[in-house]
Amino acid sequence: MTTHVSDNIIEARGLTKRFYGFTAVDGVDLDVKRHSIHALIGPNGAGKTTCFNLITKVLQPSDGAIRFNGVDITAESPARVARRGIVRSFQISAIFPRMTVAENVRIALQRPVGTSFHFWRPERSLKVLDERVDELLETVGLLSLRDRSAADLPYGRKRVLEFATTLALEPELLLLDEPTSGLGSEDVERIADLIRSVSKGRTILMVEHNLSVVSRLADRITVLARGKILAEGPYSEVSTDSRVVEAYIGGEE
Amino acid sequence: MMTLLGISPQLLFGQLLIGLINGVFYAMMSLGVAIIFGMLRIGNFVHGAQYMLGAFGAWYLLNLPDLFPSLGLPSLNYWWALVLVPFGVALIGALMERLFIRKVYELEHAYGLLLTVGLAMLIEGLFNVRYGAAGQQYNIPEALKGGVNLGFMFMPYYRLWVIVAGILVCVATWYAIERTRLGAYLRAATENPDLVRAFGINVPRMLMLTYAFGVGLAGLAGVMAAPIYQVSPQMGHSIIITIFAVVVIGGMGSISGAIYTGLMLGVIEGLTKVFWPQASTTVIFVIMVLVLIFRPAGLFGRETVAAHAADMSTARPDSILENGRLWMAILAIGGTIVPFFIYPVFGMKILCLALFACAYNLIFGYVGLLAFGHAAFYGSSAYVAAFTAASWGFPTELAILSGVAMATLLGAIFGWLAIRRQGLYFAMITLALAQLVYFYAIQASWTHGEDGIQSVPRGYVFGVINLNDPMAMYFFVLAVFLIGFGVIYRIVHSPFGQVLKSIRENEPRAISLGYSTDRFKLIAFTLSAMLAGLAGGTKAIVFQIASLADLYFQTSADALLMTLIGGVGTLLGPIVGAIIVVTIQTELATLGSWVIVVQGAAFVVCVLFLRKGVVGTLEDWLSARVERKRIAAGGGAPVVERSSH
Numbered sequence: 001m002t003t004h005v006s007d008n009i010i011e012a013r014g015l016t017k018r019f020y021g022f023t024a025v026d027g028v029d030l031d032v033k034r035h036s037i038h039a040l041i042g043p044n045g046a047g048k049t050t051c052f053n054l055i056t057k058v059l060q061p062s063d064g065a066i067r068f069n070g071v072d073i074t075a076e077s078p079a080r081v082a083r084r085g086i087v088r089s090f091q092i093s094a095i096f097p098r099m100t101v102a103e104n105v106r107i108a109l110q111r112p113v114g115t116s117f118h119f120w121r122p123e124r125s126l127k128v129l130d131e132r133v134d135e136l137l138e139t140v141g142l143l144s145l146r147d148r149s150a151a152d153l154p155y156g157r158k159r160v161l162e163f164a165t166t167l168a169l170e171p172e173l174l175l176l177d178e179p180t181s182g183l184g185s186e187d188v189e190r191i192a193d194l195i196r197s198v199s200k201g202r203t204i205l206m207v208e209h210n211l212s213v214v215s216r217l218a219d220r221i222t223v224l225a226r227g228k229i230l231a232e233g234p235y236s237e238v239s240t241d242s243r244v245v246e247a248y249i250g251g252e253e
Numbered sequence: 254m255m256t257l258l259g260i261s262p263q264l265l266f267g268q269l270l271i272g273l274i275n276g277v278f279y280a281m282m283s284l285g286v287a288i289i290f291g292m293l294r295i296g297n298f299v300h301g302a303q304y305m306l307g308a309f310g311a312w313y314l315l316n317l318p319d320l321f322p323s324l325g326l327p328s329l330n331y332w333w334a335l336v337l338v339p340f341g342v343a344l345i346g347a348l349m350e351r352l353f354i355r356k357v358y359e360l361e362h363a364y365g366l367l368l369t370v371g372l373a374m375l376i377e378g379l380f381n382v383r384y385g386a387a388g389q390q391y392n393i394p395e396a397l398k399g400g401v402n403l404g405f406m407f408m409p410y411y412r413l414w415v416i417v418a419g420i421l422v423c424v425a426t427w428y429a430i431e432r433t434r435l436g437a438y439l440r441a442a443t444e445n446p447d448l449v450r451a452f453g454i455n456v457p458r459m460l461m462l463t464y465a466f467g468v469g470l471a472g473l474a475g476v477m478a479a480p481i482y483q484v485s486p487q488m489g490h491s492i493i494i495t496i497f498a499v500v501v502i503g504g505m506g507s508i509s510g511a512i513y514t515g516l517m518l519g520v521i522e523g524l525t526k527v528f529w530p531q532a533s534t535t536v537i538f539v540i541m542v543l544v545l546i547f548r549p550a551g552l553f554g555r556e557t558v559a560a561h562a563a564d565m566s567t568a569r570p571d572s573i574l575e576n577g578r579l580w581m582a583i584l585a586i587g588g589t590i591v592p593f594f595i596y597p598v599f600g601m602k603i604l605c606l607a608l609f610a611c612a613y614n615l616i617f618g619y620v621g622l623l624a625f626g627h628a629a630f631y632g633s634s635a636y637v638a639a640f641t642a643a644s645w646g647f648p649t650e651l652a653i654l655s656g657v658a659m660a661t662l663l664g665a666i667f668g669w670l671a672i673r674r675q676g677l678y679f680a681m682i683t684l685a686l687a688q689l690v691y692f693y694a695i696q697a698s699w700t701h702g703e704d705g706i707q708s709v710p711r712g713y714v715f716g717v718i719n720l721n722d723p724m725a726m727y728f729f730v731l732a733v734f735l736i737g738f739g740v741i742y743r744i745v746h747s748p749f750g751q752v753l754k755s756i757r758e759n760e761p762r763a764i765s766l767g768y769s770t771d772r773f774k775l776i777a778f779t780l781s782a783m784l785a786g787l788a789g790g791t792k793a794i795v796f797q798i799a800s801l802a803d804l805y806f807q808t809s810a811d812a813l814l815m816t817l818i819g820g821v822g823t824l825l826g827p828i829v830g831a832i833i834v835v836t837i838q839t840e841l842a843t844l845g846s847w848v849i850v851v852q853g854a855a856f857v858v859c860v861l862f863l864r865k866g867v868v869g870t871l872e873d874w875l876s877a878r879v880e881r882k883r884i885a886a887g888g889g890a891p892v893v894e895r896s897s898h
Contacts (some may be wrong), residue, residue, distance in 0.1 A: 076449070077769065079767055079768075079770070082764065082765055082766060087765060087767075094759055094761065094765070097753075097756050097758060097759075098758055099758060103751070107752065107755045107766065108766050110748055110752070111768065115749075115771075116751075116752050116768070117749055117776065118747060118748050119744045119749035119750065119776070120743060120744075120747065121747050121748055122448075122743070122747060123746045123747060126748055165766070169767065220383055235784050244772070
């Protein structure tokens with residue numbers, strides 16, 4: 001496998017998505033380098049979330065191809081690409097509200113165990129996962145709440161829980177859709193620290209509106225506007241690009 | 254006289270004409286259902302009853318002098334009815350929307366369907382009480398009597414009128430929705446009610462008028478149908494399931510599609526009557542199956558919108574009422590004592606139906622799929638068990654297992670088909686597939702049509718226990734029930750059950766964690782069918798009969814009602830529901846048709862006021878009591894504040 005795998009974990013070519021006459025993503029070429037934090041930014045309606053949905057196969061592209069680790073995944077199902085190691089978070093906190101905090105994490109750990117279809121086995125058989133569940137909850141600071149119902153957590157903690165669930169899958173590529181949206185400044189710090197701490201040995205692709213978070217975390221930034229790539233590069237370069245400034249400030253007119 | 258494939262042109266064109274007439278009614282009805290579904294997201298099961306109201310309305314107007322002799326009212330003929338009745342029915346529709354349906358817009362879509370099922374049972378039941386099964390005659394209006402000989406066939410004027418007028422009404426409706434400003438507002442309001450409200454439009458009133466309009470169409474169809482079919486309380490019930498199949502075939506989001514599909518299916522049905530009469534009752538359902546396999550979005554439908562499993566469960570996992578081991582023991586002990594106090598037959602009826610409801614709860618409560626055709630599994634297993642025991646002399650346990658195998662197979666096939674569509678479509682598809690099995694049982698020879706399979710021997714279990722002894726039979730049924738109950742508890746509390754729970758709670762997230770949720774749903778559906786089959790097969794042995802009633806829509810509705818009354822997704826809810834429903838049915842048995850009315854009312858009351866069911870409400874109350882005690886004991890505030898997000 002090591003023969004010649006390119007440096008890029010994701011290579012999208014000519015990615016296009018049309019909705020009934022409206023082109024949300026228009027011929028985007030996107031390379032995401034392995035073990036980097038890559039941010040997608042852009043004004044509202046630029047096509048960031050659509051890009052996300054295309055890569056995670058929630059949407060089927062109208063045109064173009066996506067390769068993950070050199071394998072063409074354009075025609076695969078969302079569950080299949082998740083099993084390949086591409087795991088996403090959602091804009092609104094995606095938790096299982098009426099399961100406990102520990103069960104939320106365990107459901108992610110359970111799949112690789114291979115007993116998910118075993119309807120004859122008692123729930124006890126999942127006890128072997130408890131240690132790892134607690135470890136993960138410890139990492140994100142939720143261990144003291146492990147037996148609470150997830151619905152009872154405040155919003156910021158819910159996002160943290162979602163993050164822990166995502167991490168449980170040991171994803172090779174983590175896609176975070178606005179991980180700090182709707183959070184207070186304290187929670188933003190907490191999430192930003194978490195993202196940095198889990199980025200070791202992983203690749204992260206994130207959509208983010210909070211530019212201070214982007215500037216601190218991202219190695220590389222792609223700016224989208226009206227479904228097309230406007231600019232690409234490190235923060236220092238992109239933030240001074242006149243087209244980007246115009247898209248953000250003048251684009252509203 | 255020339256013939257085509259040995260078929261006379263009279264027969265061919267005669268059936269084509271009948272097919273076209275039926276097609277017009279299908280088109281008008283499915284148009285109303287599609288509008289209401291599209292705009293209000295309500296699966297309007299009561300549409301058939303509203304159509305029946307239209308026919309009765311016309312009949313009432315004609316018979317005003319006889320109905321109210323003291324008032325000296327004139328008899329109003331067909332043409333008056335054609336104008337007045339649709340408005341009258343629309344008004345009733347508006348009232349129903351205002352009083353009932355409006356209350357469920359914000360809830361899971363399943364509640365809308367359940368509510369309208371209840372309303373349909375209520376209305377049709379009341380008419381059944383008053384008029385019985387017999388139909389009333391309504392004569393063709395004077396001006397449209399007679400007909401014209403077209404050379405190859407005789408064309409009655411009235412039928413010609415129905416075809417022309419029906420198609421014109423459909424086209425006008427299509428125009429109003431797709432081409433006028435009002436229609437544009439309507440379509441916008443369904444996409445984003447808040448936005449349209451911001452334009453200064455009264456959205457609730459608009460939705461009420463939309464509902465009234467769709468219902469008025471059904472009323473109009475009823476008036477037009479009165480001189481053709483008999484005016485009877487059942488006339489709407491038989492058509493509504495077909496209409497749902499038509500809507501599934503046509504697909505979502507296309508008004509013209511509903512019209513084409515209705516007409517086309519009527520004609521196909523008519524042709525089937527000519528070439529293969531036995532298949533004419535099932536052909537529409539078979540077409541539905543083919544469409545689901547090859548074009549899951551429907552003939553005219555757009556890409557299916559991803560709707561997800563509905564979380565309607567009312568259980569609190571930590572409640573004492575959810576402790577399976579404890580309740581298994583209590584049920585075993587209670588079940589052992591009970592036959593010494595009540596009739597064993599009554600106890601066995603409750604046990605069979607409780608197991609049926611528990612099986613149903615597995616898919617409805619624990620996975621969140623509104624299946625509406627579990628009678629197919631219950632009934633097919635009853636038939637197979639009865640047949641193998643009576644005709645092939647299978648020992649009892651083997652007969653029941655054969656029934657279970659049949660139900661499991663059907664469950665796998667129906668599940669595979671139905672899971673292709675989501676939400677309300679899932680309900681409509683399972684309903685239509687069950688109807689297919691029902692029609693099959695009417696026609697097949699081994700099922701003995703209306704008689705069913707009677708005098709099924711109870712036989713011996715394992716060759717030794719004589720089930721003709723009522724107590725032995727009772728304890729056998731108790732054992733079957735407890736096994737079924739234990740199996741369901743195990744499924745729910747297994748690694749597999751955990752995934753089911755996650756699908757119910759948040760399906761997109763479960764997919765993003767790598768679970769192919771459709772496969773889990775299919776396995777759960779098959780298991781649910783299997784256990785429903787266990788209940789049905791056992792029932793056939795206990796009552797020594799398998800009959801059409803076991804396969805009928807009402808049996809599916811019973812499973813739903815028991816689950817709903819008891820508490821969806823709770824451990825004990827289906828059992829409590831079964832006790833309540835069986836008691837009602839037994840107590841009211843002497844009142845005949847009133848049973849349906851009471852059950853319909855129970856549906857409506859449950860959806861509007863008791864959505865958590867008896868057990869769900871009890872669990873809430875117990876949990877609130879624990880919380881109060883904890884606070885009173887100085888336990889202080891909860892650890893984490895509740896957030897509004």
